[in-house]
Amino acid sequence: MQTNYLLREPEADVDSDIDNVSSNVIRTDFQRPVYCVLGLPFDAITMEQASAKIIDAARSKQRCFFSTPNLNFAVASLNGGEFRDSVIRSDLSVADGMPLVWIAKLLGLPITERVAGSGLFEALRNRPGKVLLVYFFGGPDGVAEIAAEKLNVTASGLVCVGYNSPGFASIEEMSSDAVIKDINDSKADFLVVALGAKKGQAWIEHNLSRLQVPVVSHLGAVVNFVAGTVKRAPAWVGQLGGEWLWRIKEEPTLWKRYFNDGLTLLKLMALQVIPCALAVRSHKRDNNAVANARVALTVQGSNCSITASGAWEDGNLQPLREVFTSATATPFHIQLDFSDVTHIDSACIALLMLLYGHQSKIKHGFSLSNTSPQIKRLLKLFCADYLLEQASEKHQQAMQMATR
CATH class of the missing domain: 3.40.50.2300 (Response regulator)
Incomplete structure (x- = not known):
């Protein structure tokens, strides 16, 4: 299992609208089962x-x-x-x-x-x-x-x-x-x-x-x-x-x-x-995809991008937990790219919910994008397809400003 980090300090005044939320006050425990x-x-x-x-x-x-x-x-x-x-x-x-x-x-x-x-x-x-x-x-x-x-x-x-x-x-x-x-x-x-x-x-x-x-x-x-x-x-x-x-x-x-x-x-x-139960029980575990799951984190200005690949399930979520903890140590707009993720289970979906909840608490953007039809189907079966809703207008504006 490998976790990649690529961090740099946020640029000043990228988004003057960012809420002044102290990371010392609002924290989320991503180690919860x-x-x-x-x-x-x-x-x-x-x-x-x-x-x-x-x-x-x-x-x-x-x-x-x-x-x-x-x-x-x-x-x-x-x-x-x-x-x-x-x-x-x-x-x-x-x-x-x-x-x-x-x-x-x-x-x-x-x-x-x-x-x-x-x-x-x-x-x-x-x-x-x-x-x-x-x-x-x-x-x-x-x-x-x-x-x-x-x-x-x-x-x-x-x-x-x-x-x-x-x-x-x-x-x-x-x-x-x-x-x-x-x-x-x-x-x-x-x-x-x-x-x-x-x-x-x-x-x-x-x-x-x-x-x-x-x-x-x-x-x-x-x-x-x-x-x-x-x-x-x-x-x-x-x-x-x-x-x-x-x-x-x-x-x-x-x-x-x-x-x-x-x-x-x-x-x-x-x-x-x-x-949902039939889908869970009929799923054939891809041991290679689980063993080679990867996650990388990059920061640009007020935005944080998390890119994941492979299959994520209860037993291999620790790298995601650590990345989510790092990403939320400072208030960022967070965008997740799951284009190369092949499978997620109930534990992974719940972990994504905690991240969604944290971003909601600090009033910053959350976006889960580039998901495959299989991932979308799983989210829908678990009644969690609201995680796929479009990023807020504020998040989109921040992302655009940061990439100029």
Whole structure:
């Protein structure tokens, strides 16, 4: 395996419009073991490993915005937009739903355990050791207060140090200086947001740069579970994939959402998942293409070009990981040339998603170009063909200016 680097310093004033983003502030971990399922990157991680990662982030005061996509998340993300991208931009993305685990298994991916947001909260609650401080933001009127009281009644690994139920206000109204100051002044280690999936993810991203809480996540049902207004399904129900039935029992208004998601899942299984699984299983590995995979990085002005060749799969991605890390150490517009790439798998696609997400976070260009029909087909089967969308106008202008 060979990694080629050809670097030179960016030219000054090539693009006066480039956003002033500090590479010391926004970094992406390209070493994460991520895999693409239904167009989203998922970390192959156990409940125990996820708990440890959150605890480490809280103790070291390192930002960890983690998302817990379930089937409803995945279905909604198929429409694209900021909701999908909020998951891709997360520091951790876990499979909160047995249907996603089953799909991963069908695709031969090492995502073998459901890591539910509520289960993760309980794991942190029941663990021994240093206590983590929690702040509840959202939930029905009065429920966050009840949750705080009930959480603090008995000794556990979590203690609530603040809560706020903002009601049905807009994201802007819920993002006032007073609101953010109250959260920051609480010195919480873990901010639990419960505003509805789309609104919650949007609120988090809108305020992430202002929040001093290291661990942040939208865990919509957790506040209700802790308060006892909604009973959590027994573990065995969740493992069998029947939590949706339990949730309908507890919250009958959810039936329509689960019904629509179920119909969409059946359609996805027929049109995407099964054809994708057949393509994965029928693929004949080209050992020579894997062994001779190459990647090169060049920089010109404000633009970074990454050229790859050969076949890229879970076992040989380290050179790509290293190049992506180098390419994002400084804010660049990034263009990938995959004209000589013959095959990519779910792990490679997820890694491309992390790069796409990083560029989205720093508001710089991302372009994946010159892909073969085979690569385009794979991206489409994995619901990741949005990575092939044309480079932004800003990126194109920057590339043109840099090559003059």
